[in-house]
Amino acid sequence: MTISADDVRHVARLARLHITDDDATRITGELDRILDHVGRIAELDLEGVEPTTHVLDLHGVHAADEPHECLDHDEAIANAPRVTDGQFSVPRMQS
Amino acid sequence: MSAPDLTALDAAGAAKLLAGGEATAVELAEAYLERIAADSDGINAYIHVDAAATGAQAEAASDASGPWAGVPIATKDLLSTSDMPTTCGSRILEGFRPVYDATAVAACRQAGLVSLGKANMDEFAMGSSNETSYFGPVRNPWDPSRVPGGSSGGSAAAVAAGHAPWALGSDTGGSIRQPAALCGIVGLKPTYGAVSRFGLVAFASSLDQVGPMTRTVDDCAVLLSIIAGRDPRDATSTGLHEPVEVTRSERLDGVRLGLPRQFMDEGIDPQVREVIDANLRQAVELGAAVVDIDLPHAEYALSAYYLIAPAEASANLARFDGVRYGLRVDADDITSMYEQTRAEGFGPEVQRRIMIGTYALSSGYYDAFYGQAQKVRTLIAEDFRRAFERCDVIVGPTSPSVAFGVGERMDDPLAMYASDICTIPVNLAGLPGMSIPSGLVDGLPVGFQLIGPAFSENRLLSTAWTLEQAFGFDTVPERLRTAGAAGAG
Numbered sequence: 172m173t174i175s176a177d178d179v180r181h182v183a184r185l186a187r188l189h190i191t192d193d194d195a196t197r198i199t200g201e202l203d204r205i206l207d208h209v210g211r212i213a214e215l216d217l218e219g220v221e222p223t224t225h226v227l228d229l230h231g232v233h234a235a236d237e238p239h240e241c242l243d244h245d246e247a248i249a250n251a252p253r254v255t256d257g258q259f260s261v262p263r264m265q266s
Numbered sequence: 267m268s269a270p271d272l273t274a275l276d277a278a279g280a281a282k283l284l285a286g287g288e289a290t291a292v293e294l295a296e297a298y299l300e301r302i303a304a305d306s307d308g309i310n311a312y313i314h315v316d317a318a319a320t321g322a323q324a325e326a327a328s329d330a331s332g333p334w335a336g337v338p339i340a341t342k343d344l345l346s347t348s349d350m351p352t353t354c355g356s357r358i359l360e361g362f363r364p365v366y367d368a369t370a371v372a373a374c375r376q377a378g379l380v381s382l383g384k385a386n387m388d389e390f391a392m393g394s395s396n397e398t399s400y401f402g403p404v405r406n407p408w409d410p411s412r413v414p415g416g417s418s419g420g421s422a423a424a425v426a427a428g429h430a431p432w433a434l435g436s437d438t439g440g441s442i443r444q445p446a447a448l449c450g451i452v453g454l455k456p457t458y459g460a461v462s463r464f465g466l467v468a469f470a471s472s473l474d475q476v477g478p479m480t481r482t483v484d485d486c487a488v489l490l491s492i493i494a495g496r497d498p499r500d501a502t503s504t505g506l507h508e509p510v511e512v513t514r515s516e517r518l519d520g521v522r523l524g525l526p527r528q529f530m531d532e533g534i535d536p537q538v539r540e541v542i543d544a545n546l547r548q549a550v551e552l553g554a555a556v557v558d559i560d561l562p563h564a565e566y567a568l569s570a571y572y573l574i575a576p577a578e579a580s581a582n583l584a585r586f587d588g589v590r591y592g593l594r595v596d597a598d599d600i601t602s603m604y605e606q607t608r609a610e611g612f613g614p615e616v617q618r619r620i621m622i623g624t625y626a627l628s629s630g631y632y633d634a635f636y637g638q639a640q641k642v643r644t645l646i647a648e649d650f651r652r653a654f655e656r657c658d659v660i661v662g663p664t665s666p667s668v669a670f671g672v673g674e675r676m677d678d679p680l681a682m683y684a685s686d687i688c689t690i691p692v693n694l695a696g697l698p699g700m701s702i703p704s705g706l707v708d709g710l711p712v713g714f715q716l717i718g719p720a721f722s723e724n725r726l727l728s729t730a731w732t733l734e735q736a737f738g739f740d741t742v743p744e745r746l747r748t749a750g751a752a753g754a755g
Contacts, residue, residue, distance in 0.1 A: 174625070186580060186624040187587070188617055189605035198621060201679060205622060208680055209569040209635070212642050222640035223647065225502075226458050226472070226696025227720065232501040246365040252594035259589050262600050 173206040174199060270294070272301055273428040274742045276481040277337050277488065280431045284336045291324040291336030295380050298338050302382065302429050307410050311424035312340070313401045315383035319349040327378040334488065335378025340430035342421050343384035344391055345371050345476065346465035350381065354467050355389040355399040355417075358592045358611030368465025369500065370434060370476045370493040377492045382430050386420030389613045390583065391441055391469045393417050394685035397676055398615040405672070406449060408710055408743040412669035415445030415685070421479045422449035426743060432480040432489055436466055438473045439571055440664075440689025443701040446479055447664035447713020450703040450741050452486045452730070453479045455689075457720045458696035459504040460490075462497030470578035471502075473571075473693040481741045483702065483731040487512045490723065507721045513728040519553035521729060524657030528564040529688055529715075535667045541705035541712040542663050548736045549661075559653040559660065563645040567691040570646070572683060573626045573639035574694070579616075580623030586611065618679065647695040654719050659729050663688055664701040664713030692717050700726045703739040711739075 176199045183190045183198075190198065244257065253260040270289055283289045289297075299317055320338075327336040346352050346364035353359040367375065374381070388398040396404040396419025404419040406412040407427035414423040418435030422445035425433050435442040437455035446453025454477045461476045468474065478489035491510035497503045525546065530539055546556050588594035588607035595606040612620070626635035653660060666687055675682040692699035697717055704714035714733065718726045740747075 178625070179621070182621055182625045182628065185628060186620050187584075187601070187604040187608055188612075188620065189602075189609035198618070201618060202621060202625070204680060205572065205618075206625070209572045209622075209639075211569045212566055212573075212638050213634075215563075215566060215638075215642060215645070217638055217641040217645075220641040220644050222637060223643040223694075224640070226643075226647065226694075227502075227504065229459070229502065229504070234498060234501070242365060249365060250362055250591035252588060252592070261589055262596070262598060262603050264600050 173210065174202050270297060272297060273746050275428065275431050277334070277431040277485040278482065280337045281334055291327040291380055292321065294336065295320050295324040295338050295382065298382050298430065307405065307407065307427065309405050309407055309410070309423050309427050309429065310402050311386055311404055311420045311427065311429050312383040313343050313353055313355065313386050313420070314351050316350050320380060320382055322349070323375070323380040327380050330378035332378050334492070337379055338382045338430060339374055339379045340383065340385045340421055340424040340433035341371060341381045342418050342433065342435050343387050344436050344467050345434060346467065347371055347381065347384065350384055352384065352467070353401070355387045355401060356612065356616070357400040358586050360400070360593065362591055364465070366465060369462035369497045371465065373493045373495070374434070385418070385424055385433055388417035388419065389616050390467070390579070391417040391436060391438055392579070392615050392619050394440070394444055394682050395675065396420065396445070397672065398613055400613060403672060406669045407746065408450060409669065411671060412710070413448070413672055415448035415665070415669065417441040418479060419445045422446050422451055422453070425449070425451045425479055425481060426741065427746070432478065432485050434476060434493070435479045436474060436476050437693065438469050438575060439693050440686040442477045442479055443664045443689050443699055443713065443715060444686060446701045447703070448669040448711065450711030450739065450743065451479060451481055452483055452700070452702050453477065454486050454490060454700045455692065455698060456490060456494065456723060457698045459502050460494045460506050460721070460723065462495065462500040462503040464497055464499040468582040470575040471582065472578060473575060483727055483734045484512060487727045506723060508724065510727070511724050512731050515728065515732055516735065517553045518549055518729065518732050521554045521659065522557050522657040523549055523554050524557050524559040524653050524660040526559050526561045526564065526653070526660060526662060528561050529662030533666055533687060534663055537707040538663050538667060538712055541707060542714065545704045545714050545733070545737065546661070549733060552732060552736060557657045559657055561649040561653060561691065563642065563649050564691050566642050567646055567694055568683060568687055570639040570642040571690045571694060572622065573635050574643065576619040576623030577626045577636050578623070580620045580627065583616070583620055643694045646691050650695045650697060658725065660717040662715050664715040668707045668710035668712060688715060696720060698723050698726055700730055702730050702734055702737070703741060704737045705739070709744060
């Protein structure tokens with residue numbers, strides 16, 4: 172096994188995904204098979220190969236530092252699930 | 267107007283009806299909306315149609331000039347639209363209304379195209395069968411018991427079923443080309459950067475490209491010319507290096523077609539290989555030379571892709587947290603709110619990919635997985651560069667099989683992922699890739715893939731045009747041909 176149920180619970184916490192113990196068992200099996208497959212790249216000798224950072228020969232893309240219009244306040248909060256006093260509203264940060 | 271037969275109508279045909287005064291933009295849009303609403307086969311190609319928004323666009327198009335003004339189009343629901351919801355096929359964005367248009371959408375609007383609605387898709391473009399959509403699977407117009415491919419399955423099915431004359435799709439690992447192949451239409455993934463990604467909801471930013479899905483190569487060239495261009499709002503966009511132009515030659519004299527042995531091995535259905543072999547014989551009769559080439563690292567492309575794409579996706583999808591837009595599941599503290607919202611808002615495949623990506627980027631694994639995968643990507647790009655020293659266009663099947671049955675691969679992620687073995691290397695190298703319909707296996711379409719060097723879209727389109735004439739493929743699904751004549755379907 173490449174990955175354990177504890178690893179899966181840890182990764183789910185990092186990814187902010189709630190999972191049940193049943194989910195953890197199922198996902199562990201699925202991820203193990205997938206990671207086993209993707210782990211095949213370890214067969215390759217990659218010593219000295221440069222990692223790809225961009226597929227095209229692009230460098231130094233600059234934009235002029237000019238002010239431009241952006242979303243107005245009402246547009247910015249138009250899709251918010253909860254708004255209080257014109258601001259995004261969230262539950263308390265600490266329990 | 268007399269009701270136009272929409273079953274076989276392509277964009278050039280629609281433009282001709284409009285130019286000849288046989289239909290107005292409003293009438294044409296209404297005829298399509300009626301056909302979409304009837305959806306007699308249960309194709310489910312659209313997530314959202316809005317007669318009022320489409321009608322307003324058609325009215326505006328009536329005043330617009332330009333050869334394509336008033337021609338309808340289907341818009342993949344991954345593209346932001348200011349006058350229609352954008353859900354990406356996900357519960358987490360149900361009802362979300364963008365406050366701006368994607369650049370590709372704005373370009374279509376500028377050309378006077380009329381959006382018929384938002385085409386169904388795999389959730390956040392993660393899938394190869396259009397079965398991961400929260401809004402239900404899309405069915406293949408050639409055989410509704412089979413999938414249309416994915417993730418742009420709604421766009422492909424809409425065009426094949428006559429629910430739109432053409433469509434916008436997006437392709438991260440094959441999401442334009444594979445559904446185009448499975449639905450018997452033309453699809454092009456442009457060179458990375460040719461089309462702006464601004465407003466395309468991000469899946470894997472280093473791989474995503476918007477592109478055309480059409481009935482003909484000529485329509486494909488037109489739609490590419492409408493959407494391509496450098497956009498200051500996408501710093502990775504470059505546009506194309508020359509205007510889009512199709513050389514309409516009946517011959518392929520002097521054209522070297524490179525056939526990688528990796529695209530014709532035992533991983534490809536033998537009947538699909540037979541069709542491709544027959545296609546290549548036709549190409550040789552037209553004067554082309556077929557050159558055997560080698561892409562030695564192609565077999566590692568799927569592995570590299572399923573590290574790179576989920577890694578980028580796990581970062582991109584972090585924004586869906588129940589705060590600024592989309593679903594919120596209420597909870598007492600903010601962490602529980604995030605976790606519950608994302609667990610209920612994302613479907614199983616999206617959660618799976620977020621987990622893979624988070625794992626691949628997590629402390630202690632980054633170098634072994636993501637870092638190594640980016641090196642494999644370099645090797646794949648070098649394979650292509652070497653191959654193009656010996657050939658002009660690389661060819662082969664688009665998909666290893668024809669359309670498979672609904673539900674057939676849903677319990678086996680790796681079998682589903684293997685649907686894209688012929689398309690994924692192209693995204694990893696940032697190259698343009700195209701699929702044109704080239705034959706049938708058991709009554710289901712086979713796609714012929716053409717791959718070129720970066721920014722060689724004109725070479726691909728011109729080669730594809732010649733082959734399209736030679737193949738003579740009828741893009742109307744066999745089962746709709748008689749029904750189409752009677753105006754049903």
